[in-house]
Amino acid sequence: MPASTPLNDTLAADKAALRSEIEAKRGIAHNALSETAGTAIRDLFLDAAPRADAPVIAGYWPFRTEIDPRPLMTALHALGHRIVLPVVVRKAAPLKFRLWGPGAPLVKAGLGGLVPDIGAPELEPDLLLVPMLAFDDTGCRLGYGGGFYDRTLEQLRGLKSVRAVGVAYEAQRVPAVPREATDQRLDAMLTETGMTEFEGSSA
Template sequence: MDADKAALRKTTEARRQQAHAALSERARDLVRDSFLESFEFSPSSVVAAYWPFRSEIDPRPLMLALHARGHRIVLPVAVRTAAPLDFRLWGPGAPLVKAGLGGLVPDIGAPELEPDTLLVPMLAFDDAGYRLGYGGGFYDRTLEKLRAAGPVRAIGLAYEAQRVAAIPRETTDQQLDAVVTEAGVTHFRKA
């Protein structure tokens, strides 16, 4: 299974880079608009986003739109290997520091909050709602922990070129509720 996932990571990362080079600005705006039209939030919602890394689709326009609507936005922080993520509060202009793989996260003094919705990056996804990440299992562990405590939505953000026939699946893999691409929204789980 590890070899299958490694091969798929290599090919889908190349496809994502091509899509990013061709579509990045247009796709991020289409994803933002589709997301805002398709999902509702309570005023007290805490939404976990991510700071874009490599050729991941850029969620920052969506983060700004959600923040402008009064939602609290948090960014993930990998504090320990093989553990769920922590989430620190973010807002426009908040100081960010480099983290583990070179991504940016709010500084250690930022308040920590538990999200009820996660915007999830990925290398690939399939029509059953499973995603392929970088292999650390952070999002799977995080979703397992959060879902055990109550309802939480996991919504992937990706380019349509990242859709594959099937993701090699393990029992620990967590299903996404939906994926938003420049082509629209695909729902997987019933809320």
Template sequence: MVTSDGPAAGFPDPTHDRPAFRAAMRLRRRALAAAQPDAGDRLAAHLERLPPAASIAVYRAIGSEIDPQPLAVALAARGRSLCLPVVVARDAPLLFRRWGPGDVLEADAAGCPAPLPLAEVIRPDLILVPLLAFDARGGRLGQGGGFYDRTLDGLRRHPSPPGFIGLAFAGQEIAAVPMASHDQRLDGVLTESGYRAFP
């Protein structure tokens, strides 16, 4: 639900208390997840609207993040090469290691499920990312670790940069996400309601 007055009406001002704003957005996402347990399946139903890509980075849902597993299974069935992000150090860009549904995973440096170290490192054509909130200009509020922002900052200097697509519940949209100079904007967002590209 898009709010009309400020980034998120009734929530803490993110310019003064960003941690409290993130906490409020987590509560909103948790409520959306509880109300829509089939959102991951509905997300996958719109996969044909994603930008074309041979290799796609997905993620393993943690907590109330919208679950991309049904989407990953459908993409793999269509011959797409999949990978998962891997945190190798707290202040380093992410690596992307080849992965397929059912592959064995282990915790990376941030404790997130990741492919084993022997898995091939690849550069995806499309990166699908979780988020806490997004807006109609491609603004994205992440968890606060900065991993995707650091990673995209480097990848977007490449002559053929990957697409950067958010996966979210439609209700995570807000009027305006406050963006810092290092924050990376989304090229589009895929929700249980469909896909939308941003300018």
């Protein structure tokens, strides 16, 4: 494990403070918009996002006050895409992805989220819908601190071309996300108000 430095400690403190601030803002947005946001991001994504090279798309099962991607996942499934959900296999490791479809049984995972049961096939996604706490206009994302999506995107981008589309409420946008060298940028950002593409962001 790398030794702690004043710079690392400051960055960690900045991220922790931002997580607390944005989680509160996300809760307010969720209370106001949760009934309409899921269909809004569905329609925006289907209108704006290229999907021809993405036969396998990773969604996520919403946790706490995360914006709900299930209307979009269901629509993509109906269009013939194979939908997978992320599974934490162990600490400090990339995520695995298990096949999901409407009505598929789910089980509670170690971090409290719901995932397909262990018998579901594992597939590598070509496009990922990525949850978060905060994002900025450069494609930087602030997650929950486990680094799972950063490790996963680094691994997948080393193997093939993949797209990472962040999904969040517009209220989660911030001027700048504190960034470490290991943080992976998003290719695009989807909120209930629109979709933004980032240039040169597959890194």
